[in-house]
Amino acid sequence: MSQTIKDDQKSVKSLSTLPSDVDSSMEGYQDSLHEQVKNNYQKDVPLDLRTVTNEAVSRQLSRIQSRLSSIHTRDGDEVLDEEATDPEKQLETVNSRAKFDRFSTKTKYICLGIASMSGFLSPLNSLAILPAIPEIADTFSTTTEVINISNAIYCIFMSLSPCLFSPCSDIYGRRPMFFICCVLYCISNILVAVSQNLAMFFIFRCASALFGTSFFSIGGHIVSDIYHPDQRGRAIAFIILGAQLGTGFGAFLGGVIVNFTSWRVILWVMMGIGAAVLAIAIFFLPETALKTKHAVIIEEMRKLEPKRKFVFVPFNPFKIMTALKYPNLSIDGFIAIATVYTMFMLQTPIREVLEPRFGLTKPLYSGLFYLSPGFGYLVGSFIGGPWADHVVKKYTKIKGRRIPEDRLRTVLIPLGIIYPVSTLIYGWTVQYEKGGMAVPIIFLFFGGVSQTCIFPASNAYCIDSMPELGGDGIASSYFSRYIAAAVASATCLRSINTIGLGWTCTIAAFILWAATACALILIYFGEKLRINALIRYGLREKDEFVEEKD
16 A cells, blocks of 8 residues: 555656646646545555556557657656556556445346346347248248358357457447447348348348347456456356347247248347347446546546547457467367357257157247257256356365366366257257157257356356456457357258268267366366466466465
């Protein structure tokens, strides 16, 4: 605390020595800094900029500070103290509990509820179309396989969405990006609904994927903003519940709609749901970021231009992919890839697989099968998150410190046993026509439960294990998993027609077992991999880890 006070006093003192021609332009900044210093003394919570700086921000700050330095040098006066303008020096420490206590429990629940509702949109949009694929193919005079490819392209744009909107929410804030994506999602669905040809249908379906999937990464940021790591499992599970319910009940909703009216009505319903989420967010969603990168830049720019309100911050949209160079994140990413691949491989062809198996004649009947994994997601959401948090607390007591990899112990049973066994039984019983409707219903349900027990641990690990990366960790996971979803959507029918449903499901089961091996690697060797990577890439110092263990 005493060091913080000295640093703040030093920063204020350096401002008082500015030359006369910039005194007026800096007056507002001085007042602001005095107020910040005062608040720091009262709250003992210096603002943490460690997580809101990146290369683009650093470059802009350097340019601004160089301009200030040139002014001071030209006038023969001393340059501002480096610690007064370096955001890394401004805030070296943060009282983490105070950071997460900024919002009341009620406000946190509201934020979580809105994030969960928004996560409902993109999977709902993706899966609601599935029961209507034959009707859409007839409308555009094409084949069902071509429309399935459109769903694969949809998934590709889902994977690209975090590349754009994860860094944007870091730069400009969660709230403004949430609003922008909601509006554009609604517009995209309107344009899909009125599509006059296949090209228009493809283009605006991709746009709806791009904007709709942004809520996953924005929701992950919101959770990391307001919840302490030992509470994130439940919070992540609640967000995943929204996404999984969209996945499970979207196809059922689409089946009901297309059974009684046009497939275009599905898109109008999607637009209406998006508009409802937007209206709720406008009134109830606060800005959860402690301080955005844009705010940091503006503070520096106002030293030169006091009335400046906006600065464009350039960024590399594919920077999040570099997070996969960290071995623990790439290994955890494979867990998500295996889970999502199996999910889309099973659910995309349900109508084509189960209609001939049981002699179903209407989209509504095959749509009912999607309720089975949907209820599985609902049940699993009450198990996965709390279980993951319980395991973290248990091993924290045993080891005397929190190790992020311990959270992954909860995925071993669902990932290594329940999900692959359910997939195998589903595939081979349907192929050989053994058992009645109960068999696929039961094992699609267990597959759904497994997924929502796996995702909370895997997603929370991306956030907890390397907070130095900000949102890039979870964004890179979403990028890789939806590439897998695209592959599954595009190839599932061809695989089933070529080698049969049984062998297709067997391949998926072996992929899940490979993912289980990845989880074991992280549980037993992940901490060492993570520490070595952080040191190798200069994000942490070796001495810091020695102090943590002591």
